[in-house]
Ligand code: C2E
């Protein structure tokens with residue numbers, strides 16, 4: 545089964561260039577603008593797009609130095625057991641602070657890292673940092689940490705496998721404490737190497753969760769073919785709870801289906817008690833969101849766990 549998409553950039557003679565080189569270059573800039581707009585679309589070049597291309601170039605140049613200059617760091621967002629309120633895991637989220645650009649959100653710099661190939665190095669760093677930070681806290685000995693992987697990292701399967709093994713070895717984290725969030729776009733192209741890698745990760749004992757479920761193709765055969773442990777309901781659905789009847793039906797169906805495959809369900813983006821209550825009624829086990837906690841700096845993780853334990857016994 546193949547899903548093919550396309551992003552198209554167009555440039556018209558003579559407004560967008562009077563030479564073939566210039567026309568092609570501007571069509572290329574328009575194609576990147578089309579990708580920015582969410583892919584599977586087309587864009588016609590206009591001069592304001594130059595600013596976008598320059599911005600992306602500037603980001604890439606700064607990002608090249610980010611690791612060496614210690615500008616990257618990770619935050620930990622608690623994942624709680626919805627029925628008890630106990631924090632059982634953390635999702636790590638990458639952050640970038642640059643002196644000139646300020647705080648650059650991941651939605652902005654991760655695509656640049658992917659496009660430039662920097663994602664391999666940055667992803668490896670994030671994995672190691674997440675494992676080492678968690679294993680550094682005695683209070684986290686029984687907790688899990690999840691790390692987002694970019695689909696691009698799967699284009700170098702042996703490097704990725706080495707990164708995971710290396711991170712586990714250095715941190716001495718138990719494999720079952722590490723959860724890897726992958727989006728289904730990895731599974732779409734169905735490469736033999738990807739399938740092998742996913743199975744190898746499973747054999748090591750690392751947990752695998754299918755991220756952003758419901759936003760893409762959500763092909764059911766992925767759940768059957770790949771050894772996932774958990775499925776994450778995207779926050780765009782949680783946000784519509786409980787007022788949108790169609791979303792309610794969809795969430796119920798996703799949870800029932802996940803359970804049929806013996807997967808744990810994690811709902812993202814829980815902001816209200818009402819949303820948490822509904823998810824609990826629908827038998828969703830775990831959740832994360834601003835209702836429980838915003839992503840935390842590593843130095844606040846232990847305080848969070850202490851407060852969490854105190855609130856449970858109160
Ligand atoms: P994601 O994996 O879906 O991550 C969850 C996002 O939801 C995070 O945004 C988090 O801050 C936000 N969030 C959590 N709770 C709530 C809530 O209650 N309400 C709302 N409105 N938002 C909430 P963030 O940190 O900006 O990350 C955005 C995306 O960037 C992530 O989406 C993930 O796809 C990507 N990303 C972040 N860190 C990494 C990383 O280390 N590696 C890779 N490859 N991607 C990453």
Ligand code: CA
Nearest residue numbers: 635692725755
């Ligand atoms: Ca995630």
